[in-house]
Amino acid sequence: xxxxxxxxxxxxxxxxxxxxxxxxxxxxxxxxxxxxxxxxxxxxxxxxxxxxxxxxxxxxxxxxxxxxxxxxxxxxxxxxxxxxxxxxxxxxxxxxxxxxxxxxxxxxxxxxxxxxxxxxxxxxxxxxxxxxxxxxxxxxxxxxxxxxxxxxxxxxxxxxxxxxxxxxxxxxxxxxxxxxxxxxxxxxxxxxxxxxxxxxxxxxxxxxxxxxxxxxxxxxxxxxxxxxxxxxxxxxxxxxxxxxxxxxxxxxxxxxxxxxxxxxxxxxxxxxxxxxxxxxxxxxxxxxxxxxxxxxxxxxxxxxxxxxxxxxxxxxxxxxxxxxxxxxxxxxxxxxxxxxxxxxxxxxxxxxxxxxxxxxxxxxxxxxxxxxxxxxx
Ligand code: SF4
Numbered sequence: 001x002x003x004x005x006x007x008x009x010x011x012x013x014x015x016x017x018x019x020x021x022x023x024x025x026x027x028x029x030x031x032x033x034x035x036x037x038x039x040x041x042x043x044x045x046x047x048x049x050x051x052x053x054x055x056x057x058x059x060x061x062x063x064x065x066x067x068x069x070x071x072x073x074x075x076x077x078x079x080x081x082x083x084x085x086x087x088x089x090x091x092x093x094x095x096x097x098x099x100x101x102x103x104x105x106x107x108x109x110x111x112x113x114x115x116x117x118x119x120x121x122x123x124x125x126x127x128x129x130x131x132x133x134x135x136x137x138x139x140x141x142x143x144x145x146x147x148x149x150x151x152x153x154x155x156x157x158x159x160x161x162x163x164x165x166x167x168x169x170x171x172x173x174x175x176x177x178x179x180x181x182x183x184x185x186x187x188x189x190x191x192x193x194x195x196x197x198x199x200x201x202x203x204x205x206x207x208x209x210x211x212x213x214x215x216x217x218x219x220x221x222x223x224x225x226x227x228x229x230x231x232x233x234x235x236x237x238x239x240x241x242x243x244x245x246x247x248x249x250x251x252x253x254x255x256x257x258x259x260x261x262x263x264x265x266x267x268x269x270x271x272x273x274x275x276x277x278x279x280x281x282x283x284x285x286x287x288x289x290x291x292x293x294x295x296x297x298x299x300x301x302x303x304x305x306x307x308x309x310x311x312x313x314x315x316x317x318x319x320x321x322x323x324x325x326x327x328x329x330x331x332x333x334x335x336x337x338x339x340x341x342x343x344x345x346x347x348x349x350x351x352x353x354x355x356x357x358x359x360x361x362x363x364x365x366x367x368x369x370x371x372x373x374x375x376x377x
Pocket of ligand 1: 329330331332333335342345346347348349352353357358359360361362363369
């Protein structure tokens with residue numbers, strides 16, 4: 001077992017964490033593989049030191065929970081290509097700036113070459129940018145899960161209220177539950193490296209994302225227990241939250257009674273946030289979406305309803321996703337699917353570092369490759 005006194009330097013509640021770790025060590029009498037779906041959980045596990053204190057029998061896998069990382073190569077290529085067009089003004093969250101397209105180009109490079117690309121901290125800022133620049137089309141890059149998409153939907157409603165005509169969204173928003181179903185159902189399609197799936201690999205349960213679950217609530221995950229016989233626990237981000245959730249997963253697994261539990265009750269309600277979901281349903285409908293590593297998943301993305309087609313950059317600008325090849329040598333897709341741990345990528349820490357990232361999993365602060373690199377596992 002790990003060195004419990006060391007916890008005092010890193011954990012806010014070392015006594016409780018110590019007890020939970022002892023419980024985990026008692027329960028983990030055979031190998032278990034759990035996946036944390038949220039990139040922030042990945043970082044929290046490493047930064048707190050918990051990852052190095054877990055029983056050897058527990059393998060934790062980083063799943064498709066980093067929004068930038070799951071954004072498909074073709075989506076990145078389309079966004080970067082659009083940035084070079086005349087009368088196009090791109091607005092994006094900052095973590096997309098350095099994500100490389102398969103040809104090595106990025107929004108950061110496009111901006112350096114003269115493209116109009118601005119970082120925003122809220123989609124609402126786009127409306128001011130658009131109003132100040134009526135001769136250009138302000139295109140917001142809509143990337144992220146159920147946590148961020150309601151704010152984008154609300155921004156579109158506000159743009160409509162203001163009568164803004166030069167604002168649109170390149171909508172690459174994705175939905176978490178269909179990706180989890182895909183992970184439980186089948187190996188990733190042969191986008192690349194499907195043959196690398198090890199037959200004994202599987203997922204025994206999920207640490208469910210805290211932020212996404214504030215919107216979704218719990219019922220959206222019921223299929224995990226009911227159809228796939230796996231436990232799942234919504235976890236917070238403190239070390240004790242993560243350890244408690246792992247204990248719950250292990251206990252359900254050992255009792256053979258899987259269900260979906262909420263260990264983040266100070267933030268997540270069973271019914272989630274119905275008002276945020278109502279905004280999503282008003283503006284968007286579901287459509288197929290491409291995921292890095294998981295391929296195309298039915299009804300896993302958000303697209304604009306016809307009533308809001310004037311805000312859909314794809315339709316407004318006549319765009320379509322290009323055919324792209326994966327970034328040469330990058331195994332980000334395999335890492336996001338739980339097929340490998342980042343250090344198993346031959347480029348990890350040699351060619352690919354946070355200073356010179358080859359793939360998005362090393363670019364984003366929530367990326368699993370960056371977490372492994374920065375926290376020294
Ligand atoms: S280490 Fe770099 S190249 Fe390898 S999977 Fe991660 S991001 Fe891709």
